[in-house]
Amino acid sequence: MSQNKYLWMENYPKRVRPNLSYPDIPLYALVEQSTEEYPTQTAVTFMGKKLTYSQLWQQICQFAAALYSLGVRKGDRVAIMLPNTPQAVIAYYATLKLGAIVVMINPLYTERELEHQLKDAGAKVLVYLDLVNPRVKKVRRNLPVKSYIVTSIKDYLPFPLNLLYPIKAKKEGHNLHVPAEEAVKFTKLLSQNLPDPPEVEIDPAEDVALLQYTGGTTGVPKGTMLTHLNLIANTMQTREWYTQCVEGKERVMGVLPFFHVYGMTTALNFSNAVGGELILIPRFDVKTLLTELQKHKVTFFPGAPTIYVAVNNYPEVSKYDLTSIRACISGSAPLPVEVQQEFMRLSGNAALVEGYGLSEASPVTHCNPLDEGNNIGSIGFPFPDTVAKVVDPADPSKEMPVGEVGELIVRGPQVMKGYWNKPEETAQMIKDGWLHTGDMARMDEQGYFYIADRIKDMIISGGFNIYPREVEEVLYEHPKVQEAAVVGIPDSYRGETVKAYLVLREGEEATEKEIRKYCEERLAKYKIPRTLEFRSELPKSTIGKVLKRVLIDEEKEKLAG
Template identity: 35%
Template sequence: MTQPTRPSGYASKPWLGLLSAAQRAPVSPPPSLLHAFREAVARAPGRTALAYFDGRIGYAETDALSDSVAGHLAAHGIGRGDRVAVMLQNTPHFVLAVLAAWKAGAVVVPLNPMYKAGEIGHILRDSGAAALVCEERAWTAYAAGAARGTAVRVALTASDRDFQSRNDPRVFAPAEPDAAPSAAPGAVPEPATAEPADAPAPADLTAVARRGHPAPPDPGLTAADTALISYTSGTSGTPKGAMNPHGALTHNAVRQVTGHPLPEGATYFALAPLFHITGMVCELGACLANAGTLVLAHRFDAGVVLDAFLAHRPAYTVGPATAFMALAAHPEATADHFASFQVLSSGGAPLPPALVERLRAAYGFYLRNGYGLTECTAPCASVPVHLEAPVDPASGTLSVGLPGADTLVRILDEHGAEVPFGETGEIAVRGPQVAPGYWGLPADTAKAFPDGELRTGDVGFMDADGWLYVVDRKKDMINASGFKVWPREVEDVLYTHPAVREAAVVGVPDPYRGESVKAYVSLRPGASAEPHELSRYCAARIAAYKYPREVEILPVLPKTTSGKILRRELRDRG
């Protein structure tokens, strides 16, 4: 790692000197994204709010449609503080359901459509959700069963074919059957079951939206009210629900707008799923705060996304590094597909420096790194548009960016004391975007948010200028013969190999070393490499105790829908 250059002084916020005037200037976000949406309706009622393949929905129409859904929810007893679970892909229904829930005064519980019945049931029970919105196929196949025995009393279902032409050749036809959306190849779908006797009879969301129900009275949302209960991805255990306040969403959404030089009404592409905090804030939230147009394309398919880039010419998108890897690997990808973008950002998964340079050389754009967690309502550090992220010369780690003007990031040792700049420790975050805690888990809240500061569980360091570097998750550290090995460092080396598309490194039991390093990789289309070749490649570039003794090549690495590679699954695989 880099050597400390002067005593610790995180409270001085050295990064402020590198931020632009707009990024340093104070902001006054509206109390909620619902307020931001209504301001956009007033400013530009005829502007397209949502673009879905060849379908277009204006701001005034989006307002009226979501009013009707809110009226339906209210008529069925959904009111202030109730929880509404929304389990949808990137379709107009998602936005309508979220706006409607907030108009009714409810709290949104975003659910990953990849979840199986047991995972859905856990979150429905844990959150006490009173309503569930999902695709009609999911309801029939498994969601109705998952809702059985929970507090769910209202159900709305949606068809992903609504709000666009069935004749549009760009429409991505979902896999059938849809009992396990986006399931891994070879996965066995859960069998369809009859609707349980105690499950509510579902209503069609689109029909409800077009019925013209009057909206309920304004719920008077405040910045302190909970907007979302966002369940962590569960990559390392049982998901916990972070309580994201309305004010945290609007703060980060407005900071996205002030930090990016996009004109009002700009087009945003929803590459990250909206049910993930990155998509919710950096795509939907920023778009509403800027009265922009949000382009939706159901779920990620590289060819469909590239077609949408040409059709809609968006100015901004954010997604995990794995999504950009897939786009770059598509045989039809050209620089023209990315020519309209003013800002392209990566978040939700580690970004290897080799990928940044590979994309720049091939397609002419610079991919900006960022860092955030569900518990801090998406970004708490990013690379300003007028700068490029440095790479730490000692470790080869690409910086995730600079904290915002309102954010304090510190690096702490195992006792909670600050370490000097350049030294490694746990990343801690304090600011208006940090959630107050976990839903129904006071002990976990006290541990993770002491005195309101988020202890992230991520290991990193900050240089004297304020650039933040994320090394890895604390729990992913490998102990090989007493030496610490951080998987990210080995993965970054693997990504420099021309044949490697994806890489993940885990520790596996070793009778001699205690743990040894194992790498899982997938290869770029048309490329070839042998495991021993990749192992030797790493051995020539990093210390002997770090290089992977074993390399296994897979067609694709397991990931969450948000693009994080599931090291836990690979570790269990052995």
């Protein structure tokens, strides 16, 4: 056990139990239980279309029966390549109902990425959107997939949007027609099957529910095996942390994509666990988001820093009433202090706090308290039943003293079973039951944890260790800066040097000299960016994480050229 284990317990949120008991049920049972308790309440809202819990559960069972008729059995992999739509929710829980394994795929994936993931997972079925059929078609002959199921955004749009959508898509150059010999229609499968799939025995602690592929920014994407218990535990931990939660009354914003486990846990699974109404947004658009937040009086709004940045900087944000929001947990990337404070000012009473996690932990391991003791700049305390410590990266048996930086390692019921078909990588990541995050962190005297940076992101310049996040925080404080990313680029003299990429606020202008002078007043000389580049936007993943690897690769190409 960690010698500093109880430091955070002395300051733990008073209304949060540090130890929980987790139900011995499969993940889909969360929806089944909410259906029994709130059958007529709205479970899902999609662009005006609503499904009650009993309607949702019926369609989950119908689709499970359909998958069974296509030969899907326990342990088979079903790939779902959909944005946040009712079909994604239905296909997800229907797959789990059969004891099959969900493989979520980003609909924006290229043919190469799509082929790698489907082949690596050995997917038997692919449920996908008509819009991506051209990409699917190009790789079909190389895939292990036996059955293709196609659906369209219009399938769950209310009248008259369902009639207008194909016209708009055609104007934008999309061909939505998928021949019957290429794929069976999602809606046809539902209509052809009764809601009576076979009962399948599932061991929540052992049986894998999800293959969550890691982003691949640091290498080839790997399938993280998350069990039913892993995902139930993290959902229950989130529920416990959100102390203001009112069962059967929550309205949860589903803007984070469900093909990322962060959106899956904090929006999809959480909402269904508490009998909430899940408001689905298939594609991030700040005006649509603000409209839906106000219209549905959203109470719980998990997001990523870039989403809150977009809200803060929307020119007409003051026209929207955001006061229904009680809590927001920000994840996937560091939350700049300025962004946090501005959003809390705009929303009036919303608690926006930074959390931390990784795909290998379902994903949340840490979070700041939502109703007390929010420590700005920190990732907060470990979740219930989660133990964390900071160790020497060169010797993980050696724990770092309070306040000193080392590698963050964690242990808890949400930690993955391992990587799919990769025992060696699993052994490198999990040692003696501890998950090695690869992130550099420190813990203060009160037990709050702080991420310094990823081990791979740390810049070593002239013998000095520089953590990009520290430099980024200073840049975000500049009144003209909207977004900032800091990376280390090769330097013949220092080994590496600091480069900053900046996106300025709309209508603002700034010079390198001006930004550098600002940094000189706030940073040690060796930390000040030696190079600055102004951009209209930064490369990002679908969940809003800045892809620093892309920036570094660009620099390497410049040097090579």
